[in-house]
Amino acid sequence: MSGGGSGPYGTPAEYAAVVVGAGPAGVTCVGNLLERKVEPILWVDDGFNGGRVNRKYREVPSNTKAGLFVDFATSVAPFRKIVSAMPSRSRWEEPSESDGVAVGGKADKLQDLRQLDQTKGCELSYAADMILMLxxxxxxxxxxxxxxxxxxxxxxxxSTGxxxxRIDTPSRSDETNITTAQTQRLILCTGSSPTDIPLPGQLPDLPPLDLDTALSPTQLSRILSPLGPTTISVIGASHSAILxxxxxxxxAASTKPDLKINWFTxxxxxxxEYMDGWILRDNTGLKGEAAVWAQQHLEPENFPKSDVSNYITAISYAKEAEQEIFEQHLPGSDYILKxxxxxxxxIPHLRTRDDKQITPYYDHEKGCFNYVKESDCGSIGDLARLPGTYGAGIAWPERVKDPYGNVEYAVGFAKFMKFVKRVSPQWN
Ligand SMILES: Cc1cc2nc3c(=O)[nH]c(=O)nc-3n(C[C@H](O)[C@H](O)[C@H](O)COP(=O)(O)OP(=O)(O)OC[C@H]3O[C@@H](n4cnc5c(N)ncnc54)[C@H](O)[C@@H]3O)c2cc1C
Structure with a gap:
């Protein structure tokens, strides 16, 4: 611990790192920092309940293999200790050899994941439970x-970096809460939510159906089942749209035959596509159950003979015709789903001590941030490294290039882990 006063009940006021967010990316960063003995760490989250994968996507089929979640949970020594249920090392104790030994797999805490076919996807509830356990x-x-x-x-x-x-806690009057902290490393694992941008054109004011809600069959049924005949316009053709x-x-095919869907694509x-040792469209293409279902029911050669076409109307259009198509086809819908x-x-509001606002620009190769630094005479300078600030996760992913030269952003548990393992040794 490096200097500083003390917080409530002896907790330090100065931390080696402050990690913001406890979704899969926050868990990844905390595990990697601990492995490198960067401590004490102050870890802040609204609920410590697994991030969005647990809060929103438990019923979603994964687009990655179950085996990758097991790999994730055993990829750093602090995780392996938790998984194997061994007593934790005290902060002052030297790591034992067993820190680096992979857990056996027989009696560890990953049995639910291990019993699945490791080569296939699974419900994200399994991944969420693993994140909660870690x-x-x-x-x-x-x-x-x-x-x-x-x-x-x-x-x-x-001047010091x-x-x-400042931490806004649920009950600020409670003196056990930590409301301020000092650190040399501020790590943002703050996550992303469904995009909501206005659509072009003179459109009716349709109530939105939340994408996260629609990714849960249970919630979808709870909301739609009590309604009379319902038409929903779905915009998009990505993984989430297909699900x-x-x-x-x-x-519609089970309990709500009066449900109609307009699908705008x-x-x-x-x-x-699985190539020789790599995956084309690894981060943007349809995978797993979504890919199989789309292939069987939505491809033009299968759609007309699929039962799906009794409920879904496909409206394909070019980008240039978007406004016209929306104006023509959206009126009459009960909900719009983007x-x-x-x-x-x-993200948290960032500023300098002399009250200049900081806009951080993410470096997708190094996992750090840059900002426009004002020179001493007050003129706007070039981009400079934003001291001690790093990011990971769906909001701050690595940029990757495949062998064909296509550029994508690497999103997923295994990818967060691979990236943070590579870049976090430079998070000084
Ligand atoms: C529909 C869907 C399916 C997916 N399926 C898979 C899959 O099959 N396999 C896979 O590997 N990946 C999958 N992903 C991708 C990715 O793994 C998940 O999106 C994952 O939840 C991202 O983790 P995260 O930690 O970056 O963000 P989040 O899970 O969103 O967590 C961010 C956390 O930070 C907290 N937070 C934010 N701001 C603050 C603040 N200022 N102070 C304190 N706390 C804050 C939030 O409350 C939240 O708890 C999927 C993503 C989506 C959207």
């Missing part, structure tokens, strides 16, 4: 201090 274990690991709440602001002292972080179409179709379906991607959630 979160609970990390919370009890020496060197980790947790605080429920939101990091509202980070203030940079440009030190950050003062939503499948959920809606299954509801701008391009042919794109699938991930499955058009995910956008970063708002």
């Amino acid at each position: 979160t609970e274990g990390l919370k009890r690991t020496p060197g980790i201090v947790t605080q429920q709440g939101r990091v509202g602001e980070g203030v940079l002292d440009e 030190n950050w003062t972080v 939503v179409l499948r959920n809606l179709y299954r509801l 701008r391009h042919a379906l794109r699938y991930a 499955a058009i991607g995910y956008s970063r959630d708002p």
Whole structure:
């Protein structure tokens, strides 16, 4: 621990790192920092309940193999200790040899995942439970201090590179809460939510159907089943859009035959392709159950003879015709559902000690941030490294290039782990 005063009940006021967010990316970063003995770590999240994968996507079929979740949960020594249920090392104790030994797999805490076919996808509830188990274990690991709440602001002292972080806790009057902390490393694992941008054209004011809700068959049924005849317009042809179409179709074909779906799509379906040792469209193509279902029911040669076409009307169009198509086909719908991607959630407000706002620009190769630094005479300077600030996860992914030269952003548990393992040794 490096200097500083002390917080409530002896918790340090200065931390080697403050990690913002406890979804899969936050878990990844905390595990990697601990492995490198970067501690104490202050870890902040609204709920420590697994991030969005647990809160929103438990019923979603994974687009990655079950075996990758097992690999994730055993990829750093602090995780292996939690998984194998061994007592945690005290902060002062030298690591034992067993720190680096892979857990045997017989009696560890990954039995639910291990019993699945490791080469196939699974319901994301399995991945979410694994994240919850690691979160609970990390919370009890020496060197980790947790605080429920939101990091509202980070203030940079440009002369020292030190950050003062403000945490908005659920009950600020409770003196056990940590409301400020100092750190040299501020790590953003803040996540993303479904994109919601206005559509072009003179359109009726349709109520939105939340993408996250539609990814849960249980919630979808709860909302739609009590209604009379319902028409839903779904926009998009990505992985999430296909899963939503499948959920809606299954509801219509089982208990809600008065459900109609208009499916607006701008391009042919794109699938991930398994090449020799790599995957084409690894991060953007359809995979797993979504790919199989789309192939069988939505491809133009199969769609007309599939039962799906009794409920779904496909409206294909070119980007240039978008406005006209929306104006023509959206009126009459009861709900509009935009499955058009995910956008970063708002991050904490960042500023300098002399109150200049900081806009961080992410470096997708190194996992750090840059900012426009003002020169001493007040003129706008070039992009400079934003001291001690790093990011990972769906909001801050690695940029990768495949052997054909296609550029994608690498999103998924295994990819977060691979990236953070590579870049975090430089997070000084
Ligand atoms: C529909 C869908 C399916 C997916 N399927 C798979 C899959 O099969 N396999 C796979 O590997 N990946 C999958 N992913 C991708 C990815 O693994 C998940 O999106 C994952 O949840 C991203 O983790 P994260 O930690 O980056 O973000 P999140 O899970 O969103 O977690 C961010 C956390 O940070 C907290 N937070 C944000 N701001 C603050 C703040 N200021 N202060 C405190 N806390 C804050 C949030 O409350 C949240 O708990 C899928 C993604 C989606 C959308």
